[in-house]
Amino acid sequence: MGDILFRSTVHAERLRFTQEPQTVVRFPGTGKRESTSHSDRTHLPDPVITGQEYQDVTVAYHLATRLTREP
Secondary structure (H helix, E strand, O other), X not given: OOOEEXXXXXXXXXXXXXXXXXXXXXXXXXXXXXEEEEEEEEOOOOOOOOOOXXXXXXXXXXXXXXXXXXX
């Protein structure tokens, strides 16, 4: 699905959160659309624990969106 597809992968040898992360996905603009987004995590729980150190972390993020036809 998607007129726009976005994929990104990040890796960290060590990662620690000093505060709880807040994430938001928005699709601003006009027109109706179908959209999906999700992430695949390795060695990173959901939710994370503030102050906990995580090692060998990988996050793969996927986003797809497309405009639908107006009736």
